[in-house]
Every structure is written in structure tokens, then in C-alpha cells.
Amino acid sequence: xxxxxxxxxxxxxxxxxxxxxxxxxxxxxxxxxxxxxxxxxxxxxxxxxxxxxxxxxxxxxxxxxxxxxxxxxxxxxxxxxxxxxxxxxxxxxxxxxxxxxxxxxxxxxxxxxxxxxxxxxxxxxxxxxxxxxxxxxxxxxxxxxxxxxxxxxxxxxxxxxxxxxxxxxxxxxx
Amino acid sequence: xxxxxxxxxxxxxxxxxxxxxxxxxxxxxxxxxxxxxxxxxxxxxxxxxxxxxxxxxxxxxxxxxxxxxxxxxxxxxxxxxxxxxxxxxxxxxxxxxxxxxxxxxxxxxxxxxxxxxxxxxxxxxxxxxxxxxxxxxxxxxxxxxxxxxxxxxxxxxxxxxxxxxxxxxxxxxxxxxxxxxxxxxxxxxxxxxxxxxxxxxxxxxxxxxxxxxxxxxxxxxxxxxxxxxxxxxxxxxxxxxxxxxxxxxxxxxxxxxxxxxxxxxxxxxxxxxxxxxxxxxxxxxxxxxxxxxxxxxxxxxxxxxxxxxxxxxxxxxxxxxxxxxxxxxxxxxxxxxxxxxxxxxxxxxxxxxxxxxxxxxxxxxxxxxxxxxxxxxxxxxxxxxxxxxxxxxxx
Numbered sequence: 292x293x294x295x296x297x298x299x300x301x302x303x304x305x306x307x308x309x310x311x312x313x314x315x316x317x318x319x320x321x322x323x324x325x326x327x328x329x330x331x332x333x334x335x336x337x338x339x340x341x342x343x344x345x346x347x348x349x350x351x352x353x354x355x356x357x358x359x360x361x362x363x364x365x366x367x368x369x370x371x372x373x374x375x376x377x378x379x380x381x382x383x384x385x386x387x388x389x390x391x392x393x394x395x396x397x398x399x400x401x402x403x404x405x406x407x408x409x410x411x412x413x414x415x416x417x418x419x420x421x422x423x424x425x426x427x428x429x430x431x432x433x434x435x436x437x438x439x440x441x442x443x444x445x446x447x448x449x450x451x452x453x454x455x456x457x458x459x460x461x462x463x464x465x
Numbered sequence: 466x467x468x469x470x471x472x473x474x475x476x477x478x479x480x481x482x483x484x485x486x487x488x489x490x491x492x493x494x495x496x497x498x499x500x501x502x503x504x505x506x507x508x509x510x511x512x513x514x515x516x517x518x519x520x521x522x523x524x525x526x527x528x529x530x531x532x533x534x535x536x537x538x539x540x541x542x543x544x545x546x547x548x549x550x551x552x553x554x555x556x557x558x559x560x561x562x563x564x565x566x567x568x569x570x571x572x573x574x575x576x577x578x579x580x581x582x583x584x585x586x587x588x589x590x591x592x593x594x595x596x597x598x599x600x601x602x603x604x605x606x607x608x609x610x611x612x613x614x615x616x617x618x619x620x621x622x623x624x625x626x627x628x629x630x631x632x633x634x635x636x637x638x639x640x641x642x643x644x645x646x647x648x649x650x651x652x653x654x655x656x657x658x659x660x661x662x663x664x665x666x667x668x669x670x671x672x673x674x675x676x677x678x679x680x681x682x683x684x685x686x687x688x689x690x691x692x693x694x695x696x697x698x699x700x701x702x703x704x705x706x707x708x709x710x711x712x713x714x715x716x717x718x719x720x721x722x723x724x725x726x727x728x729x730x731x732x733x734x735x736x737x738x739x740x741x742x743x744x745x746x747x748x749x750x751x752x753x754x755x756x757x758x759x760x761x762x763x764x765x766x767x768x769x770x771x772x773x774x775x776x777x778x779x780x781x782x783x784x785x786x787x788x789x790x791x792x793x794x795x796x797x798x799x800x801x802x803x804x805x806x807x808x809x810x811x812x813x814x815x816x817x818x819x820x821x822x823x824x825x826x827x828x829x830x831x832x833x834x835x836x837x838x839x840x841x842x843x844x845x846x847x848x849x850x851x852x853x854x855x856x857x858x859x860x
Contacts (some may be wrong), residue, residue, distance in 0.1 A: 305559050391559050392785050408641040433571050436557045438537075441611065442488040442859030443589060445518070445599025446574035454592070455468065456485040456609065 295402035296420045302428040303433035306435045308384055310436060311362045315382045315395075318355075324430035324440065326423055337366075343376075351375035375404040395431075399424050467854070468605035469833040470521045474512030477523065477834050485601065485609035490537035493613030495549065495705035497593040499626040500527040500603050502850045503634060504660050504831070505775045507841050508729060509594065514777055516578060516595040525551035525591040526633040527603025528626060531613075540614040547617035548611040549610050551634045553589040553600065556615035560588075560701060567799035572611065573598045582778070587799060596860035604833060606854045618806040621814060627821035627851065628813055631665070635849075636820050637805035639665025639726070642773035643673050645796035646722035651676035653719035655763065656697070657756040659687035661849045662773055663726035668818055670724070679714060681707055681756075686825075686846040694822045708763050719765035727756035728774020756781045761787050823849040829856035 293456050304311050312322065318339050319440040329342045329350070337357040345351045353374025359381070360369035369379035385394040401420070430440045445454045447461045470480045485494055497778050503526055528548040531541050542548065554566035561569050569588035573579060576586035578596050589611075592602015601608065610617060620629050639662050646654060656663050656669045657680035667678045680697035682688050688699040700710050704821050711720055760770050762783045770793055787793065812818055825848040836850045 305557065307563070426577060429571075429576055432558075433555075437487055437491075437555055437571060441555070441571055441589075442576055443574045443598045443670045444485070444488075444522075444601040444609070445595055447488060448534070453470070453517065453518045453522075453598075454595065455470065455520055455601050456483040458483050461488065 295400065297339045298399045298421050298424045299396070300421060300428055301394060301396045302422050302425075302432055303391055304432045304435045308386050308393045311395060311435065312366070312384050312395040314431070315366050315384075316360065318368075318458045324434050325427045333429050338371075341370075341374075353378065395428065397424060397428060466606040467830060468601070468668075469524060469830065469852075470519075471517050471521045471523055472519055475510060477510065477837055479831050482520075482522065482605075485607050487533065487535045488609065489611055490535045491612050491614060492535040493531050493538055493598060493610045493617070494533040495527070495529045495542050495547065495608050495610050495617075496532045496702055496856050497527050497529040497541050497603055497606060498546075499606060499630050500524050500830075500852050500854070500859075501630060501633075502526075502604070502699075502840050502852070504662065505593070507837070508775060508777070510837050510841060512522055514583075514594050514596070514727070516575075518595060518599075518810065521592070521594070522600075522601040522603075522605055523592045524602035524604030525593055526630060526635070527591075528620070528630050528633065529608075529610060531617075532607070534613060535648060538613045541617060541619075541819070544663050545617075546620045547772040548620060548629050548806070549591070549603065549608070550616045550618075550630045550632075550637075550806065551591055551593075552587075552799060552802055553591065553598070553611050554803055555612050561615070564801060564804045566801045566803040568801075575599060578582060590799075600669055604644070604830065604852060606830070616803065618810060619812070624813065625821070627824060628819055629810065630851065631661070631823070632802070632806055632809055632813075634802065635661045635823075636665050636669075636818075637802045638662050638773055638800040638808055639667075640669040640672075640805055640809060641798075641800045642666045642724050642726065642771045643669035643675070645771040646670070646673075646724070646769050648673045648722070650674040652721040653677045653679065653715055654722050654724060655679045655681065655760070656691075656726055657760055658726035658728075658774065659683045659684070659691040659699075660726065663687075664690060664695055664771060664823050664848075665820070666724050666726050667691055667697045671696060672812070672817065679711065679720060686798055687848060690823070690848060694843070715765070719763055720768070722769045722771065723760035723764045724771045724773060725757045725760050726773045728772075729754070729776045750752045754783075758782065758784055761793065764791075764793055766791045767793070769794045769796055824851055826850040827856075828852055829858045830854040831858040835859075 322328045329344050332340045334340045342352050353376045354371040355368045357368050365383050367381040381398045383396040387394045445452050466484050467484050497504040531545045552567040553572040554561050555571040558570035572589040573586045579586035589598030591600050654675045670678045678697045680691040681700045691697040692699045738854045830852050839847050
């Protein structure tokens with residue numbers, strides 16, 4: 292489909308490969324670092340229910356199943372029929388050289404379900420879906436290495452904001 | 466609180482803004498006792514750095530008293546008196562573990578923006594545009610300091626603010642520039658620029674064993690400071706041909722190493738706003754990077770060009786042939802301040818250097834708008850301006 296988005300991105304995380312693999316097995320934690328993802332629940336062996344929102348507020352839901360999982364090597368999932376989004380993901384793991392931790396290679400695929408919809412990620416990110424995936428990976432790295440996503444005075448706001456303190460509530464995943 | 470805010474090109478004003486708050490569990494809030502204006506702030510002032518927003522708080526050289534700590538802060542306590550390094554570093558990533566704290570892999574939430582300009586992102590920086598994270602700066606009454614256990618250094622008893630403030634940036638910057646020359650002892654080093662960073666580079670080159678330092682500038686008070694406070698031989702580039710003079714002073718060899726402490730000319734024309742244009746190659750109308758080019762041509766064969774001056778984008782007419790054919794090395798980078806804090810604090814304590822010698826102006830935070838103009842125009846023999854948030858404004 293012409294609106295489909297296929298993104299490949301890598302990041303190195305300074306944590307042992309087992310720890311990193313287990314973090315990606317644990318889908319319920321994905322909202323900590325994935326933009327626009329609200330929740331993921333395990334609903335059965337290998338099956339999970341995902342909820343996301345678009346910036347405008349529209350919510351999307353879909354079910355996914357695990358299609359591959361080999362400890363410390365690969366984990367992959369794909370959405371099932373009937374959801375709002377056609378999505379699959381594959382994450383490969385490799386030890387980084389020189390004791391730098393773990394290399395994570397992510398492939399994400401998104402396609403619109405119904406005609407006329409731009410892909411969720413495409414619309415959210417303007418012209419650069421790679422950027423959204425890469426920001427997700429950066430936040431994953433921060434959660435693994437530091438325990439939380441790093442914030443600045445400007446980045447806590449979803450929209451552009453001056454680099455000065457504010458009293459507004461902090462936006463999710465910012 | 467009151468804070469110096471960038472309001473547009475050549476426009477700063479001291480505004481009332483909310484007080485900072487803890488945003489990450491490792492943060493501290495610092496009540497600022499002394500802060501300064503940096504030469505690189507002038508690039509922001511002049512509108513030459515992309516991604517500034519109206520209201521951005523400026524300033525990356527600051528110190529003060531810890532007034533609040535996040536729940537995961539272990540080393541710092543309320544009441545501690547600290548100097549804060551300008552790069553923000555997490556301490557856990559590979560770059561930080563290797564001591565390369567200005568390359569922290571985690572501290573720039575806007576890494577995507579920096580990547581588009583530079584290939585990868587360096588660390589976040591206080592008060593230095595959204596390209597480096599959109600962190601509020603320290604020309605203010607208070608600042609939020611992330612990774613409070615990693616960055617700030619406590620100030621020993623008996624040292625004044627003015628003696629230690631410059632550990633935040635310009636003293637380590639001059640020191641790293643000199644260190645990057647790889648001195649073995651006795652070399653002749655030439656330094657372009659006798660502003661504060663150049664002055665610290667001169668001092669540091671001597672501390673690191675240089676035999677002779679030749680300093681180049683055109684402002685009499687800066688040349689005088691380089692000569693009288695730092696012991697350099699000085700050249701006024703408006704009065705002499707610098708390359709001829711350098712050759713004569715070095716027996717025809719050229720200086721062994723050269724330090725560029727000038728950087729992007731302050732009147733470098735503006736670049737397009739990063740938010741809209743970052744994916745395009747930045748077509749910058751460049752001013753000739755006179756100091757850098759001259760340093761390359763003047764340097765002895767096989768020497769090092771140590772670039773401390775800030776550059777943002779692209780330059781043209783770069784003498785790559787000279788680099789290749791004469792085996793020159795270029796070393797650069799934003800300062801890895803954290804690794805210099807303790808050793809340089811010790812040198813200050815031992816009396817080997819009093820960094821306050823660069824200060825020419827002591828003003829209050831409310832004087833900031835005027836101070837930016839004075840500093841930019843080098844009026845009134847201005848070399849370095851420090852600001853005190855609690856002082857009364859100048860008449």
C-alpha cells in the first residue's frame with residue numbers, strides 16, 4: 292500500500308543483552324518510551340491489546356500476536372485482523388563490541404487500515420516516520436540506562452515552548 | 466523569578482518567569498549567586514544560532530546554593546555551594562563513562578534536531594537553543610540542574626564566587642584547548658583571540674609546559690591582559706602581518722601548535738530556522754573564518770590546530786590541502802568540563818591561577834540587556850561580564 296511506512300533504526304544501549312531482551316519482551320512497558328502509545332495489555336499467551344492516540348485525540352486500538360521470540364536474539368509481533376492499524380515490529384539483539392552493551396535493531400511497519408487514512412506514524416511525524424521511531428529508541432535507551440526519560444524545560448510540552456520553566460503539567464512520554 | 470530571556474535578534478530582556486521545578490528524579494534546583502555572559506552567548510544574541518524561541522532563558526556559566534534535590538539525588542544536599550558545568554551529562558552512557566561528557570548520549574531531548582545539522586547529537590547544554598535540548602539557562606535567579614550528582618562540584622571553603630565561577634566553562638575550555646596540543650614541554654604556541662577563553666588558553670599552555678605563547682588580537686586592553694596577566698608575547702593583527710611576525714619569532718619554523726579561540730565571527734550572517742529547514746543543507750553565507758584559516762597556514766608542519774572557538778555550520782575556502790600536505794591535526798570539541806573540575810579546582814586552591822583576572826565588569830542581573838551590548842561591542846574595555854542576581858542595578 293502506498294501509505295505504508297517501513298522504518299529500520301538501530302541504537303546501542305549500555306546494558307547486558309539479557310536485560311535488554313527482557314525489556315522488549317515486556318510489551319506492557321512500551322508506553323514508557325513509545326510516542327502516542329497509551330497502553331498494552333497481555334490478553335492471552337502471545338496475544339496483546341494495544342491502545343494509542345493521535346495528536347488530535349483520535350484513539351486507535353488493535354490486537355497483536357508474537358510471531359517470533361528467541362531469547363537474546365529476536366522478538367517480533369504483528370497486529371491481527373480487525374484492528375485500527377496494520378502494524379508489525381521486529382527487534383534483533385546483538386552484543387556491542389568493546390563492552391559497550393547491546394545493539395538493538397528495530398524494524399517497524401505501519402499501514403493504514405481503511406482507505407484515505409494516512410499511516411498513524413506518517414501523519415504524526417510529518418514527513419519523517421524514522422524520526423519518531425528513533426526518538427522512541429532514544430527514550431528506551433534512557434529508560435534502560437537511567438531509569439527515566441530525560442526532560443528539558445521545553446521538551447515537556449507537546450507543542451513548541453520556550454526554554455523556561457512552566458507550571459503546566461508534564462505531557463506523557465515527554 | 467527573574468531571568469534573562471532571548472526575545473529576538475539583538476534583543477534580550479529580564480522577565481518574570483515561573484520558578485524552576487524538579488522534572489527528573491536526579492535534578493537539583495540551584496539558587497544562583499553569580500553568573501556570566503559568554504562569548505558564545507553573543508552568537509545567540511546576534512541571531513546566528515538556529516532554533517531559538519522567544520522567551521528562552523540564556524546563560525550556561527553559573528553557580529550558587531542548592532535549595533532543593535530530587536528523590537534520587539545522593540551526593541548533593543540543600544545548602545551545598547556548587548559550580549555547575551555547562552554540558553549536561555548523565556554519567557551512565559558510554560560517552561560519559563569514557564569521560565567525554567560533552568558527548569553524553571542521553572541528555573539532549575532534541576537529539577533529532579542536532580542530528581540533522583551535525584550527523585549525531587552531542588550533549589544537552591544549558592541555555593543554548595533548542596538544538597541542544599531547550600534547557601533553561603543560568604542567567605537567572607534559579608536554575609534546574611539535571612543529573613545533580615554527576616555535574617556540579619562543591620566549592621571548598623575560602624574561595625570566592627569569582628575565583629571558581631569560570632570552572633563552569635571558560636577555564637576548562639581554554640585548558641582543554643591547550644591540552645589538545647599535546648605539549649611535551651618547551652613548545653611555542655600561538656593563540657588567536659585574547660578574549661576570556663583565549664586568556665585561559667594562554668595560561669593553560671604555560672601550565673602545561675609551553676615554552677612560549679604568542680597571542681594575537683586587536684583590542685589594546687585584551688592584548689595588555691594577555692601580556693601582563695598571562696605572560697604572552699602579543700601581536701596586534703591590525704598593526705603587523707601576523708604570519709610574517711610569527712615566522713620571524715620562530716626562526717622561520719612557525720609556531721609548533723595553534724589555538725583558535727575566535728571561532729564563528731560574531732557578524733556571521735543568520736542561518737535559517739532549524740525547525741523548518743534542518744533537513745536541507747544549510748546554505749550559509751559565510752564570513753571568512755579568518756583566524757582558523759590563518760592558524761592553519763601559519764602552523765609549523767606536523768602541528769596541531771586546536772579549535773576552541775565555537776562554529777555552528779559550514780565554512781568555505783577551507784585550506785584542506787594544507788592539512789593534508791603538511792600533516793596537520795585538527796582537534797576540537799565542546800569542553801568535557803566534568804573531567805577538569807577537580808584538577809583545576811586544585812590548581813586554584815594552590816594559587817597557581819586566579820581565574821577572576823578576566824573579569825572587567827560586575828553588574829546585576831537587571832543590567833543584562835545593556836551588558837550584552839557592551840560585551841558585543843567591546844566598549845568600555847569589556848573583557849568579561851559577571852552578573853549577580855541579587856545586586857542592585859547599575860545607575
